[in-house]
Amino acid sequence: MDYDLLITDATILPLANDGLERIDRGYLAIKGERIAALGPMRELPAAGKALITIDGSDSIVMPGLINTHCHAAMTLFRGLADDLPLMEWLNNHIFPAEARFVNAEMVYWCTRLAAAEMLRSGTTCVADGYFHEDAAASAFCETGIRAVAAQGVVDFPAPGVPDPAGNIAAVEQFLDTWQGREPLLTPAIFCHAPYTCSPETLQRGKELARQRGVPFFIHLAETEFEVQESLKKHGVTPTRHLYRLGVLDPNTVAVHCVWLNADDQRLLAETGTRVASCPGSNMKLAAGIAPLAELRRNGVVIGLGTDGCASNNNLDLFEEMDLAGKLQKVKHLDPTLLPARAVLGMATVGGAEALGLGEQIGSLVPGKKADCILLDRKQANLLPLYGAELLTSAATGGDVRTVIVNGRVVMRDRRMMLFDETETMAHVRELAKKVTAPT
Amino acid sequence: MDYDLLITDATILPLANDGLERIDRGYLAIKGERIAALGPMRELPAAGKALITIDGSDSIVMPGLINTHCHAAMTLFRGLADDLPLMEWLNNHIFPAEARFVNAEMVYWCTRLAAAEMLRSGTTCVADGYFHEDAAASAFCETGIRAVAAQGVVDFPAPGVPDPAGNIAAVEQFLDTWQGREPLLTPAIFCHAPYTCSPETLQRGKELARQRGVPFFIHLAETEFEVQESLKKHGVTPTRHLYRLGVLDPNTVAVHCVWLNADDQRLLAETGTRVASCPGSNMKLAAGIAPLAELRRNGVVIGLGTDGCASNNNLDLFEEMDLAGKLQKVKHLDPTLLPARAVLGMATVGGAEALGLGEQIGSLVPGKKADCILLDRKQANLLPLYGAELLTSAATGGDVRTVIVNGRVVMRDRRMMLFDETETMAHVRELAKKVTAPT
Numbered sequence: 064m065d066y067d068l069l070i071t072d073a074t075i076l077p078l079a080n081d082g083l084e085r086i087d088r089g090y091l092a093i094k095g096e097r098i099a100a101l102g103p104m105r106e107l108p109a110a111g112k113a114l115i116t117i118d119g120s121d122s123i124v125m126p127g128l129i130n131t132h133c134h135a136a137m138t139l140f141r142g143l144a145d146d147l148p149l150m151e152w153l154n155n156h157i158f159p160a161e162a163r164f165v166n167a168e169m170v171y172w173c174t175r176l177a178a179a180e181m182l183r184s185g186t187t188c189v190a191d192g193y194f195h196e197d198a199a200a201s202a203f204c205e206t207g208i209r210a211v212a213a214q215g216v217v218d219f220p221a222p223g224v225p226d227p228a229g230n231i232a233a234v235e236q237f238l239d240t241w242q243g244r245e246p247l248l249t250p251a252i253f254c255h256a257p258y259t260c261s262p263e264t265l266q267r268g269k270e271l272a273r274q275r276g277v278p279f280f281i282h283l284a285e286t287e288f289e290v291q292e293s294l295k296k297h298g299v300t301p302t303r304h305l306y307r308l309g310v311l312d313p314n315t316v317a318v319h320c321v322w323l324n325a326d327d328q329r330l331l332a333e334t335g336t337r338v339a340s341c342p343g344s345n346m347k348l349a350a351g352i353a354p355l356a357e358l359r360r361n362g363v364v365i366g367l368g369t370d371g372c373a374s375n376n377n378l379d380l381f382e383e384m385d386l387a388g389k390l391q392k393v394k395h396l397d398p399t400l401l402p403a404r405a406v407l408g409m410a411t412v413g414g415a416e417a418l419g420l421g422e423q424i425g426s427l428v429p430g431k432k433a434d435c436i437l438l439d440r441k442q443a444n445l446l447p448l449y450g451a452e453l454l455t456s457a458a459t460g461g462d463v464r465t466v467i468v469n470g471r472v473v474m475r476d477r478r479m480m481l482f483d484e485t486e487t488m489a490h491v492r493e494l495a496k497k498v499t500a501p502t
Numbered sequence: 503m504d505y506d507l508l509i510t511d512a513t514i515l516p517l518a519n520d521g522l523e524r525i526d527r528g529y530l531a532i533k534g535e536r537i538a539a540l541g542p543m544r545e546l547p548a549a550g551k552a553l554i555t556i557d558g559s560d561s562i563v564m565p566g567l568i569n570t571h572c573h574a575a576m577t578l579f580r581g582l583a584d585d586l587p588l589m590e591w592l593n594n595h596i597f598p599a600e601a602r603f604v605n606a607e608m609v610y611w612c613t614r615l616a617a618a619e620m621l622r623s624g625t626t627c628v629a630d631g632y633f634h635e636d637a638a639a640s641a642f643c644e645t646g647i648r649a650v651a652a653q654g655v656v657d658f659p660a661p662g663v664p665d666p667a668g669n670i671a672a673v674e675q676f677l678d679t680w681q682g683r684e685p686l687l688t689p690a691i692f693c694h695a696p697y698t699c700s701p702e703t704l705q706r707g708k709e710l711a712r713q714r715g716v717p718f719f720i721h722l723a724e725t726e727f728e729v730q731e732s733l734k735k736h737g738v739t740p741t742r743h744l745y746r747l748g749v750l751d752p753n754t755v756a757v758h759c760v761w762l763n764a765d766d767q768r769l770l771a772e773t774g775t776r777v778a779s780c781p782g783s784n785m786k787l788a789a790g791i792a793p794l795a796e797l798r799r800n801g802v803v804i805g806l807g808t809d810g811c812a813s814n815n816n817l818d819l820f821e822e823m824d825l826a827g828k829l830q831k832v833k834h835l836d837p838t839l840l841p842a843r844a845v846l847g848m849a850t851v852g853g854a855e856a857l858g859l860g861e862q863i864g865s866l867v868p869g870k871k872a873d874c875i876l877l878d879r880k881q882a883n884l885l886p887l888y889g890a891e892l893l894t895s896a897a898t899g900g901d902v903r904t905v906i907v908n909g910r911v912v913m914r915d916r917r918m919m920l921f922d923e924t925e926t927m928a929h930v931r932e933l934a935k936k937v938t939a940p941t
Contacts, residue, residue, distance in 0.1 A: 141888075141892060142886075145889075145895070147837060148837060148838060149837060179882045180883050183883075287835070349831040349836055349839075372896075375896075376896040377898075382898075389785030392787075393784065393789075396789075398586060398788040402585035443618045443619035443923070444619050444818070446927055447578065447580060448581075449582050449934070449937070453580060456815040456816070457581060459821075459898045460900070462900070488882070488885055492885065495885075499888060
């Protein structure tokens with residue numbers, strides 16, 4: 064056999080070279096975990112045979128989407144407390160619920176549910192950050208999704224890390240367990256925020272990330288309040304605070320980045336810091352609108368994220384693409400901002416670069432890992448297909464029929480291939496009953 | 503038989519009385535075209551029998567969504583010209599495409615496609631406005647969707663109305679044909695905008711609507727440019743211009759209403775004018791953010807709309823609900839604005855009132871017409887279900903499995919019951935080939 068997997072007669076969007084070129088009647092061939100070849104059907108070698116052939120004549124094939132920010136286990140808190148002031152939401156609902164219900168079992172099952180939801184909506188790689196991240200990593204591996212799993216760090220007692228003095232040690236242990244263990248799993252560190260981690264914790268965390276060669280994540284400049292508090296406490300913005308601490312570099316992913324002044328934007332650009340933008344979360348929690356158009360002009364690498372389910376309330380990156388583009392247009396009253404190719408780029412190659420996986424995934428190019436999704440062209444909302452624009456604004460996660468990660472079919476015709484989704488849902492339903500039970 | 507249709511063991515959201523109360527294990531009984539009864543299963547009469555019984559144990563049942571603004575036939579132009587400046591988009595792409603390709607055949611097939619997309623995403627009633635509206639009305643009737651179909655009026659040559667002197671006469675003819683003809687079809691008039699219709703045309707159009715007792719639609723205050731031009735030409739805002747002409751009353755639906763000053767808002771409230779808000783379109787075309795929170799405080803009845811596919815690019819009202827709520831929150835940096843119950847209200851009872859159908863549809867109440875949808879509770883993104891909040895922010899149109907309009911099942915397990923969707927798509931594909939063919 065020449066190939067392990069061959070998709071034929073499909074409309075293919077490689078999303079290589081920043082363009083939206085498409086192959087109208089094309090093939091994509093996979094060997095092992097990598098893309099072997101792709102092109103028009105007429106160029107498929109006559110002898111090209113495969114173990115598995117998928118008829119793609121009703122499909123659009125594109126790179127799997129990359130979710131650069133998620134707290135997967137928070138599916139348990141989806142819609143638990145909506146439409147509330149931020150501090151009331153956090154202090155009276157989310158933090159207490161986390162204190163009571165977050166444990167290894169909860170993280171395991173609720174992360175599995177999140178992985179199911181993400182695969183169903185076309186996400187093939189997710190960057191997660193939470194506590195009990197061992198359980199999250201196990202769950203991700205079992206579902207077949209690619210993941211960067213980051214153990215959380217805060218300077219107060221957290222689920223699984225009752226004594227904050229041991230928070231960096233907990234990450235070291237997590238990295239010891241997971242580095243080099245599973246091909247689809249990259250362990251990492253997530254220092255929660257400049258306002259929940261001391262300067263020393265931030266520097267120790269970043270130093271550990273550098274030693275181990277793993278990504279470093281941090282929430283940054285999400286709200287105006289955070290900036291004001293930083294100015295009071297440190298005399299500088301949160302971004303400059305991190306810059307002074309030496310935390311900003313191309314292996315740091317700064318999440319949110321809503322409140323950035325011109326100096327902050329320059330610092331992010333100069334240091335090569337990556338940005339994970341979560342427009343849905345920023346809208347729901349009324350944090351603000353991130354300056355994506357400006358950051359792009361500054362050459363900052365940007366990925367898109369869903370954030371956790373408590374602040375969104377779903378994990379559909381197609382929706383985030385739609386929001387990201389439309390939000391910049393309406394903010395600046397300029398419909399040309401963040402065109403479809405930019406938005407598609409953020410959700411694919413941009414996300415891959417943000418996570419340090421730019422050489423591996425993010426576009427359909429021979430030699431890259433085979434992470435791709437097949438959308439159903441027969442959906443009424445995907446007709447006509449004049450161009451790829453409608454993938455950012457007309458498609459939804461529900462249009463995804465088949466998902467391939469690392470050369471393996473993990474969802475086929477909307478059926479999970481590697482794990483029991485029904486069992487997962489049953490477990491989450493049981494956990495949810497406890498959440499609503501009277502205390 | 504007591505009932506024609508009985509849904510059992512379902513989670514039911516009646517959306518009556520402005521609340522989000524739900525019946526956790528409930529039944530909904532339909533007799534003829536109306537809701538006969540609903541309540542907890544334990545209150546279902548023991549002898550309650552039905553011709554058709556649907557097991558709703560995996561379903562959330564809620565009122566069908568009401569799309570208060572659409573140009574259905576524009577599915578043909580979906581994604582044709584995105585990310586362009588408004589005037590370039592309109593003058594160099596949309597208007598020329600309409601001049602070349604809009605005819606009765608196009609309107610018929612592309613409206614059928616739109617109806618399929620809307621039914622699939624849970625819309626059971628749509629207010630449409632276009633040209634060749636006879637063909638649109640026929641298409642709507644065949645698909646089983648409820649529709650308010652409005653013939654378009656502009657003071658320049660339009661598809662099917664080459665001489666604008668005959669534009670009001672064309673509406674009269676349209677009303678003659680359709681008034682009282684089909685139970686699900688309400689004919690109406692759509693005067694395009696204050697800047698495309700003369701004062702005389704607007705007054706003649708509104709007078710005709712009053713005589714015939716049909717709704718009157720008009721685009722209003724969509725862009726800042728429109729307001730400035732009105733101030734130059736008429737010395738007043740477009741809203742006050744319409745007020746002076748006597749066009750504003752509870753049977754007028756003003757579409758968009760993005761640029762309203764305090765005086766404009768007061769005029770809409772005082773006259774009882776209804777507002778159809780299209781957040782997705784206003785974002786894509788960078789028109790701006792409508793003052794929905796303020797209009798609500800003024801007591802204005804608001805419905806949601808998708809606008810046509812060229813300016814959105816889909817017809818999914820679940821997405822519009824999500825956008826409407828999140829956009830007000832992020833605009834005002836206040837997460838409590840437009841809570842889920844308000845957004846759900848706009849897409850159901852609000853839409854019904856806006857279209858003059860408040861007594862007939864919009865909530866699940868005995869005696870109202872049976873327009874309802876069943877969502878699949880087994881979708882990963884709909885778990886857990888703590889409250890109805892997640893229907894506005896976690897659900898997508900793809901979660902809708904079964905759709906009932908006027909007591910009739912028009913989609914069952916995502917299969918259209920009354921018309922051939924494949925044939926419709928084939929026709930639209932052929933029409934789309936002409937659009938992209940070299941001239």
